[in-house]
Amino acid sequence: MNTISISRRRFAQLLGAGAACAVVKPAFSLAVEPAARSTITSVVRLSANENPYGPSPKALKAMNDAFDLSCRYPDEHNDLLIDALAKINGVNRDQILLGDGSGEILNLCAETFTGPTASNKKGRGTLVVADPTFEAIVNNASVNGAEVVKVPLTRSFSHDLPKMAAAAKEGLVYVCNPNNPTASITPKNELREFIAKTPRQTMILVDEAYYHYADSPDYESVIPLIKDYPNLIVARTFSKIYGMAGLRCGYSVAQRETIERMRPHQMWDSVNIMALAAATVSLNDPDQVANGKRLNSEAKTFVTGELDKMGYKQIPSQANFIMINVKRPVVPLIQAMKQRNVQVGRLFPALPNHMRVTIGKKTEMETFLSAFRQVMA
Numbered sequence: 001m002n003t004i005s006i007s008r009r010r011f012a013q014l015l016g017a018g019a020a021c022a023v024v025k026p027a028f029s030l031a032v033e034p035a036a037r038s039t040i041t042s043v044v045r046l047s048a049n050e051n052p053y054g055p056s057p058k059a060l061k062a063m064n065d066a067f068d069l070s071c072r073y074p075d076e077h078n079d080l081l082i083d084a085l086a087k088i089n090g091v092n093r094d095q096i097l098l099g100d101g102s103g104e105i106l107n108l109c110a111e112t113f114t115g116p117t118a119s120n121k122k123g124r125g126t127l128v129v130a131d132p133t134f135e136a137i138v139n140n141a142s143v144n145g146a147e148v149v150k151v152p153l154t155r156s157f158s159h160d161l162p163k164m165a166a167a168a169k170e171g172l173v174y175v176c177n178p179n180n181p182t183a184s185i186t187p188k189n190e191l192r193e194f195i196a197k198t199p200r201q202t203m204i205l206v207d208e209a210y211y212h213y214a215d216s217p218d219y220e221s222v223i224p225l226i227k228d229y230p231n232l233i234v235a236r237t238f239s240k241i242y243g244m245a246g247l248r249c250g251y252s253v254a255q256r257e258t259i260e261r262m263r264p265h266q267m268w269d270s271v272n273i274m275a276l277a278a279a280t281v282s283l284n285d286p287d288q289v290a291n292g293k294r295l296n297s298e299a300k301t302f303v304t305g306e307l308d309k310m311g312y313k314q315i316p317s318q319a320n321f322i323m324i325n326v327k328r329p330v331v332p333l334i335q336a337m338k339q340r341n342v343q344v345g346r347l348f349p350a351l352p353n354h355m356r357v358t359i360g361k362k363t364e365m366e367t368f369l370s371a372f373r374q375v376m377a
């Protein structure tokens with residue numbers, strides 16, 4: 001038996017399969033115990049804004065190849081991904097910091113700019129966020145004892161940047177664009193103006209987790225602005241369009257000095273070798289982004305058309321999920337959908353009559369619609 005088959009078998013055993021797997025894709029599906037597998041397939045999971053089409057075939061192969069190197073620390077793989085990201089984003093490699101998912105980047109920003117060592121007079125920064133938005137960073141900052149200011153979204157569900165600017169002190173402003181859970185965008189001109197006006201001692205984190213799904217002419221990434229603003233950080237993830245949510249890989253782009261402030265708060269080698277290998281080759285797969293966008297758009301057009309016919313409006317979506325106005329409290333509906341094996345998003349207290357639904361495959365959206373019709377009847 002050669003070393004490749006030994007390392008694959010060890011991996012499969014660790015996951016509970018107990019058998020070596022020679023082919024790439026089955027290696028992952030066979031590694032799930034039968035009971036768990038049937039649970040996964042019988043439930044339609046539209047609750048976490050994942051990409052149902054999964055990683056690029058190139059990524060699966062790269063992970064398979066990386067099994068053999070699992071005994072090594074991931075330094076070279078780390079460097080390769082940083083090089084690739086620097087090139088794609090038109091920045092130097094010292095302007096990229098990888099994270100164990102972009103969730104780690106959010107946590108690092110909270111820690112660095114609102115935590116006990118944040119460089120302001122009180123030793124704690126303020127975090128300013130929209131309401132509703134992705135709550136992870138709120139939890140990260142609160143646990144550090146930071147003050148959190150929540151500013152309601154505007155009537156068009158964009159960030160109310162003038163109000164956020166007024167609330168901002170030393171610390172951090174978090175702008176999620178497109179925003180989770182509303183799938184709405186904050187227009188590029190407003191965001192540019194906000195970044196230009198914000199005092200340099202206030203850090204701005206723009207979370208672009210859903211960047212690839214946005215196609216509005218009013219939307220743009222702010223990565224090209226980083227060269228002019230030392231207080232600007234952008235977070236990106238491989239969990240969405242690259243279909244790698246379970247692998248955990250994300251990154252931030254900022255000026256070198258800003259990255260150097262964040263780095264000491266991070267655990268060494270926080271991204272594993274498989275995720276690094278998969279992420280690096282995903283960037284070179286021209287089909288991954290194009291197919292992911294197209295399939296998402298087709299399934300979204302289908303489900304939003306059906307909801308329109310039923311009279312349920314949605315916030316216009318620039319992401320891989322939709323926010324539906326269900327015209328009544330959503331909590332019992334979430335439960336009722338779950339009883340029909342369809343998982344939808346959690347309650348967002350600022351929008352208690354809205355249901356967040358991830359765009360899955362078309363067949364999954366058909367199952368969703370069937371359950372939705374039943375629970376709304």
Ligand SMILES: Cc1ncc(COP(=O)(O)O)c(C=O)c1O
Nearest residue numbers: 101102103134180209237239250
């Ligand atoms: C806006 C936003 N940012 C960050 C994340 C975290 O993503 P990950 O840690 O998987 O990269 C999510 C996850 O859903 C998200 O919606």
